[in-house]
Amino acid sequence: MSGPWNYDKMFIDGGWTADDAVGAIEVIDPATEEVIGSVPEAGLKAADAAIQAARRAFDDGPWPRKSPRERAVVLRRLAAILDERHDALRELIVAESGSVGFLADLIQVRGTIDIAKWVAEAMDHSVQWTEVSPPEGGPTGMAGHAVVREPVGVVAAITPFNFPFFLNIVKVLPALAAGCTVVLKPHQWTPLDAFEIAKAAADAELPPGVLNVIAGGADVGQELTTHPMVDMVTFTGSTPTGRSIMAAAAPTVKRLQLELGGKSASIVLDDVSEEHVAGMGILTSMIHAGQGCALHTRILLPEHLLDAYVEGAKKSLSWLKVGDPREPDTLIGPLIREQQRQRVEGYVQSGIDEGAELVFGGKRPEHLAKGFFYEPTLFVNARNDMRIAQEEIFGPVLTVLTYRTEEEAIRIANDSIFGLGGGVVAGNTARGFNVARQIRAGNVAVQTVGAAVGNFERLGGSGPGWSADQAKGVGITGVFGGFKQSGVGREWGHHGIEEFTELKTIAWS
Incomplete structure (x- = not known):
């Protein structure tokens, strides 16, 4: 049985391609056990092509060299497109993940689109991209230094099945906001919404190679976590898998953001x-x-x-x-x-x-x-x-x-x-x-x-000079991440964007 969400191509280097697909991954609705769609299964050649595209887009393309405000213009278009497609996305994600209605509205769909909109609106002013010291006198005249945030590079994003759309956006949008390029590999059980994000990225005219979306198994994950052209891995999933990723990333000393298990x-x-x-x-x-x-x-x-x-x-x-x-x-x-x-x-x-x-x-x-x-x-x-x-x-x-x-x-x-x-x-x-x-x-x-909670109608706003519609919600305020074997790094808010940056000191005299 075929479902309504069928994709026969992967999203690599700004286009849709079936090259190096090794099969198809069928997706089933966990509430009905019926097939609802399918995506191509990427082989190692397709994974390498996606990584190569992301590398070119970072090294030679315009995306990391755009100002945060210029990147925000594109990400606002992307968020707006997702917002326009809310109802269709909600139907898809309920079928794909088995999410109940209140959870779809709070986090899985509506809340996730709100995160995309927040990142696009806040990225250019919520992160301190440059810290400049006061000028000082030196032997050759005035001297000083600046601390600048720069994108970490090519990011491999590997996501789980439980909150697929939410976690895809929480990883991809902050990485793009920082100026990184991304290869996204969703879980094989819930890949459909990731391909919808790819469609929105294409329609928003994201430069080629900046976002690449492939679906595959453990061999593709291994390629992403060991490939020398990948600078950082962001992963959400089990602690045993997180340990394996940490070991796989060690030879090339990749940056890691690991959101792992809990009890x-x-x-x-x-x-x-x-x-x-x-x-x-x-x-x-x-x-x-x-x-x-x-x-x-x-x-x-x-x-x-x-x-x-x-x-x-x-x-x-x-x-x-x-x-x-x-x-x-x-x-x-x-x-x-x-x-x-x-x-x-x-x-x-x-x-x-x-x-x-x-x-x-x-x-x-x-x-x-x-x-x-x-x-x-x-x-x-x-x-x-x-x-x-x-x-x-x-x-x-x-x-x-x-x-x-x-x-x-x-x-x-x-x-x-x-x-x-x-x-x-x-x-x-x-x-x-x-x-x-x-x-x-x-x-x-x-x-x-x-x-005492008081009157719900009075909860909005904080008096004169404050908006009644402050940024709030899961994935926007606070930070998320664990101690001990629950992970490395933090997500959400401006901290989640900063995770995808490197700090550089530039001194002059």
């Missing part, structure tokens, strides 16, 4: 009420069927709050609909592929075998005959040395551990090879902030219980 812990402090804990539910740990590296998949509770949490979690199942992501009331969609579901099943069995208590879930939904669905699953009375508490499951599985003292909770939260995300739920803002400072992770959310 984030959310600490509920002992000044939180039973009533609040009972209302916490499990949804935030189950977003996108648990296929998020920064989701809080461990909850640390004081022993006296466990029963209240379990009762509340059970009640939350009544409205936590699992099913077709196209239905507006669906909150949990499918896993991406059958092998991912089998992986989750293996972890659930390990939790049972190691002695954790399965409260609910742990099986495939009986009412869904098609699609790679899995029930929301809750374990309690787990130990932190169990696999379900230490390893990234990437499925709708939440593990609850109990603690007796605040110090023990912090120790458990940090007892992990990962350090991507974390959370603190507290009755006092200062206490919550101080605990957050002790969590060894790159992204920590603090929620103060009972904090």
